[in-house]
Every structure is written in structure tokens, then in C-alpha cells.
Amino acid sequence: MTPHLVLRVVSKLLIPLIVVFGLYVHFHGDYSPGGGFQAGVIVAAAVILYALIFGIDSAKRAVPTWFVKFMAALGVLLFGGTGVASLILGANFLDYDVLHPDLAHHTGQHIGIILVELGVLSTVFSVMMAIFYAFAGRAPDIPEGEW
Amino acid sequence: MTEFDWTQLLDYALMGMLLAVGIAIVRLRNLFAAVMLMGVYSLLSAAWFVTLDAVDVAFTEAAVGAGISTVLMLAAMLLTAREAEPVKAIRHWAALIVVSVAGAALFYAVGDMPVYGDPNSPANSYVGMDYITSTPNEIAIPNVVTAVLASYRGFDTFGETVVIFAAGLGVMLLLGLNSGKKKGDEE
Amino acid sequence: MIELVAERFNFIIVIILMMTGLYAVVATGNLVKRLVGLSLFQTSVFLLYITIGKVFGGQPPILPEYSGGYDSSSSYDGDAGLAAGHGAEAAGSAVPQGEAVQQTAEAIYSNPLPHVLILTAIVVGVATLAVGLALVVRIRETYGTIEDEAINQADYAVENARRNA
Structure with a gap:
């Protein structure tokens, strides 16, 4: 992959920015367009860009497959756990008002939304990564000349 | 208009x-x-x-x-x-017939649909607009879409997250995460 | 008649796009091409939902930064503002909140509900598309082809061989 000098330099500059932008989209999702779904996809796109340019093996060193599997399950658990937490505190499933006593400013709602969106981010990011690894990790059995 | x-x-x-x-x-x-x-x-x-x-x-x-x-x-x-x-010509004609029949049925229904941009259409009258008026008082965040997504319809979103997780699981089961085509891949 | 159609041009275009996708699904034997046609169809369904939720003269459903009980100068995630002047503000908090509600009622917003439904549907759509593509990849590895007639013929050949044996 040595010939793509421009691609390598430019993507090295861009990938951190894409990740930061993804996190901005996530945490600013209450105030502007954005949220866990978009952020997860954007961060996954950054890692996929890295994998396309530097090779799938270096991407797997950066985001290992065990991490991907772990985070996919963790996201669903975090989402469900938030719901169960509000159940335990005596409200309905996913009724966040009980998560914080400050009802006047709906702090409980804000905490619940951030937790839930974190779960979504984690699941979406890792599922996108898992799908990409699954497809890219397979060696094509069509010879290159057939292009 | x-x-x-x-x-x-x-x-x-x-x-x-x-x-x-x-x-x-x-x-x-x-x-x-x-x-x-x-x-x-x-x-x-x-x-x-x-x-x-x-x-x-x-x-x-x-x-x-x-x-x-x-x-x-x-x-x-x-x-x-x-x-x-390339496929046989008959298949193109068959597809054309299927598409024309389905499309004609849909066109027939267009007259009953609300006008584009109608603020009083059934879809825009009830629950959607309720979310806009009640979000400031109940959730207190500016982005109504996030409020509906994560709070009002949190259960929906939970289901969607589980579906995404299950789809990822399915792909992992079908293709394997670490495979590459190694020995033991084909039976 | 023309006016009736012109006022509902969004449905016309969505139906044509939908039928384009359906045609791509039916009129090809290639499984990847079929999945492309399915996503064409899917995207036109997204367009159907979003055009229904559009309100004339509306704006995106993002409310202005109102002050839900806080001083208007402080943003509302600030716990500092809460600690600083909560007692003083508590008495007068009902007034700005009422103003804010009035303000949001004046502006016209498009319907947020279809946006929520479609937002999640898009991500679910790509996840299920990936499952379909994974199945196609497995089919290619087993049969050596992804044309449906060739797959059928291979199946028939196996069936006939079993029957003759």
C-alpha cells in the first residue's frame, strides 16, 4: 500500500477529525441534528476509511474484534439497563423522570437520553465495524484479472 | 398552493x-x-x-x-x-406487467392522499404536533427528533437497537469475524 | 385533475421511484442487483414518509433555545446557573417558560414523527442489507454463481442425480 502517499497523509489528518466530529454529533444531539445513530455510523466510517487505506490488519489492531463484539452487546445492555433502572426506581420501563430528583428541569430525562444514546452509539458503531470486518476479512476467490 | x-x-x-x-x-x-x-x-x-x-x-x-x-x-x-x-426478454415483459399493475393501483390511490405540505393532514394533525408542543415542558431539549427518539418512543428505539444487534450477529454467524478463507472454512 | 396531481407531485415521484426499484428486483436474476433494487425501493419509501411529514412554510423540528426556568443568558445544561440563582428564579420561572411555549407555538415546524421512524429505519435498513449481502456471499461460495437460474439448475441437477441413484 506504499504508493498511495497522498491518501495516507490526507487520511491521517482527517481520521481524528472525523472521530471528533462523530463525538460532537453524538453529544450535541440534544441541541442540533444528530444522535447516537448518526455518530455511530460516522465513527465507524472513520475506522473503515483507516482500514481501506492502511489495511484491514492494522485496523484490527486499532479496533480489535473482541472489542467490537463486546461493545455491540454492551450497547444493548446499556439501553435495556437504563429501562430496568427506571423500573427498579418505581416508574415505567424507559421513563427517565425518576433517574434524577430535579423534576423542574427534567434532569432525569437528560440523563436518560444521554445514556440511551450512548447505548445506541456503542451498538451501531460496533455492528457496522463487525459487518465490515466480516465482509473485508474474506478473501475474494475471483481472480483480479476478471475486472 | x-x-x-x-x-x-x-x-x-x-x-x-x-x-x-x-x-x-x-x-x-x-x-x-x-x-x-x-x-x-x-x-x-x-x-x-x-x-x-x-x-x-x-x-x-x-x-x-x-x-x-x-x-x-x-x-x-x-x-x-x-x-x-443478461436476462431473457420475457422476464423484462413480465416485470413490466407486474410494475404497471402495482403502479396503476398506487396511482389510483393518490387522489385520496393529503395535499403536499398540508398542515391539517391526518399525519400532521395529532401526535406529531403534540410532540412539538409538549417537548419544551416535558423533556426540555430543543431537538424534538431526539426527544421523541430517545424518550417518547424509547421502546421503539430499543427494539431497533436490538434488531441492529441481531443483524450484526447474523452477519457474524454467516461470514465469521476473523475468517479470511482459511482451512476448515469449507466443509 | 391536473391540479389534483400537481398538488400531490410527491406521491407521483415516489411511486415512480418505487416501481423502478420493484422492476430492478423482478427483472434481474443477479442477487446483488436485486438487493440494489430493494434499497432503491426502500429509499423511496423513506421519501414517502418524509414528504408526508412536510408542512408548508415549516422548519426543521428543532426548537429555539428557550429558557425553561433558567436565566436566558445561561444555557440549560449548566448546573452552575442552577446553583447560583435558583432560589431567586424559582418564583419567576413560570413566566419565561410560558413565553417560551408561546414562542414555539407561533413558528411552524414539520412533523417530527416520520423523521424519527425513518431515522431508525435507515440504520436498520443497512444492517439488514448486510445480512442479505452476507447470504449472497455464502451462496456464491457454495454454488459458484449468483444468478438465480443457474442456482436453480444446480439444485435441479442435484435433485435429479439423487432420484436416478
Whole structure:
């Protein structure tokens, strides 16, 4: 992959920015367009860009497959756990008002939304990564000349 | 439609491009070109979502449709075939008949649909607008879409997250995460 | 008639795009091409939902930064503002909140509900598309082709061989 000098330099500059932008989209999702779904996809796109340019093996060193599997399950658990937490505190499933006593400013709602969106981010990011690894990790059995 | 809204020109331009790209996708047999045009199609529909006020959706469509799904389809194409085989003429005619019948049925129903942009249409009258009026008092965040997504319809979103997780699980089961085509892969 | 159609141009275009996708699904034997046609269809369904939720003269459903009980100068995630002047503000908090509600009621917003439904549907759509593509990849590895007639013929050949044996 040595010939793509421009691609390598430019993507090295861009990938951190894409990740930061993804996190901005996530945490600013209450105030502007954005949220866990978009952020997860954007961060996954950054890692996929890295994998396309530097090779799938270096991407797997950066985001290992065990991490991907772990985070996919963790996201669903975090989402469900938030719901169960509000159940335990005596409200309905996913009724966040009980998560914080400050009802006047709906702090409980804000905490619940951030937790839930974190779960979504984690699941979406890792599922996108898992799908990409699954497809890219397979060696094509069509010879290159057939292009 | 009392007076002509100039932003509708943008709508018409985007619709024309969507149609052109859609028809090109159908006609192409080269899968690489079809997949790339699918990315273009997603980006165009994302642009149209912006003019339709659906900024969150446009964001997602641009990231998913033009980004991830294009990469996925390219990867799948690399593992399968580059070119679609030509099909018999009878199949084209059969498809044309199916499409005309289904399309005529849908066109017949168009007259009963609400007018474009109607604020009093059934879809826009009840629960959707309730979310806008009650979000400031009940959730207190500016982005109503996030409020509905994560709080009012949190259970929905939980289901969607589980579906995504299950789909990821399915792909892992079908293809394997670490495979590469090693020994023991084929039985 | 023309006016009726012109006022509902969004449905016309969505139906044509939908039928384009359906045609691509039916009129090809290539499985990847079929999945491309399915996503074409899917995207036109997204367009159907979003155009229904559009309100004339509306804006994206993002409310202005109102002050839900806080001083208007402080943003509302600030716990500092809460600690600083909560007692003083508590008495007068009902007034700005009422103003804010009035303000949001004046502006026209497009319907947020279709946006929420489609937002999640897009991400679910790509996940299910990936499952379909994975199945196609497995089919290619087993049969050596992704044209449906060739797959059928291979199946028939196996069936006939079994019957003759």
C-alpha cells in the first residue's frame, strides 16, 4: 500500500477529525441534528476509511474484534439497563423522570437520553465495524484479472 | 398552493436527478456502476430530505447510504460477481406487467392522499404536533427528533437497537469475524 | 385533475421511484442487483414518509433555545446557573417558560414523527442489507454463481442425480 502517499497523509489528518466530529454529533444531539445513530455510523466510517487505506490488519489492531463484539452487546445492555433502572426506581420501563430528583428541569430525562444514546452509539458503531470486518476479512476467490 | 414557492424548483431538480439515477441503476448490468450510482442516489435523497426539513434523516442517509452501504455493497461485489448476466426478454415483459399493475393501483390511490405540505393532514394533525408542543415542558431539549427518539418512543428505539444487534450477529454467524478463507472454512 | 396531481407531485415521484426499484428486483436474476433494487425501493419509501411529514412554510423540528426556568443568558445544561440563582428564579420561572411555549407555538415546524421512524429505519435498513449481502456471499461460495437460474439448475441437477441413484 506504499504508493498511495497522498491518501495516507490526507487520511491521517482527517481520521481524528472525523472521530471528533462523530463525538460532537453524538453529544450535541440534544441541541442540533444528530444522535447516537448518526455518530455511530460516522465513527465507524472513520475506522473503515483507516482500514481501506492502511489495511484491514492494522485496523484490527486499532479496533480489535473482541472489542467490537463486546461493545455491540454492551450497547444493548446499556439501553435495556437504563429501562430496568427506571423500573427498579418505581416508574415505567424507559421513563427517565425518576433517574434524577430535579423534576423542574427534567434532569432525569437528560440523563436518560444521554445514556440511551450512548447505548445506541456503542451498538451501531460496533455492528457496522463487525459487518465490515466480516465482509473485508474474506478473501475474494475471483481472480483480479476478471475486472 | 396559493403562490409559487421558488424553493420547489429545488425539489423538482432533485426529483429529476433521482429519477434519472434510478432508471440508470435499473438499466445497468455492470454492478460496480450500479453500486456507485446507488451511493449517488442516496446522496441525492439526502439533499431532498434537507429541503423537506428532515435534517436528522438527511444526516443519517448521507452517512449510511452514501458511506457505509456503498462500501458494504462493493465488498460483497468483490466477493461475488462484477457483471449481471443478461436476462431473457420475457422476464423484462413480465416485470413490466407486474410494475404497471402495482403502479396503476398506487396511482389510483393518490387522489385520496393529503395535499403536499398540508398542515391539517391526518399525519400532521395529532401526535406529531403534540410532540412539538409538549417537548419544551416535558423533556426540555430543543431537538424534538431526539426527544421523541430517545424518550417518547424509547421502546421503539430499543427494539431497533436490538434488531441492529441481531443483524450484526447474523452477519457474524454467516461470514465469521476473523475468517479470511482459511482451512476448515469449507466443509 | 391536473391540479389534483400537481398538488400531490410527491406521491407521483415516489411511486415512480418505487416501481423502478420493484422492476430492478423482478427483472434481474443477479442477487446483488436485486438487493440494489430493494434499497432503491426502500429509499423511496423513506421519501414517502418524509414528504408526508412536510408542512408548508415549516422548519426543521428543532426548537429555539428557550429558557425553561433558567436565566436566558445561561444555557440549560449548566448546573452552575442552577446553583447560583435558583432560589431567586424559582418564583419567576413560570413566566419565561410560558413565553417560551408561546414562542414555539407561533413558528411552524414539520412533523417530527416520520423523521424519527425513518431515522431508525435507515440504520436498520443497512444492517439488514448486510445480512442479505452476507447470504449472497455464502451462496456464491457454495454454488459458484449468483444468478438465480443457474442456482436453480444446480439444485435441479442435484435433485435429479439423487432420484436416478
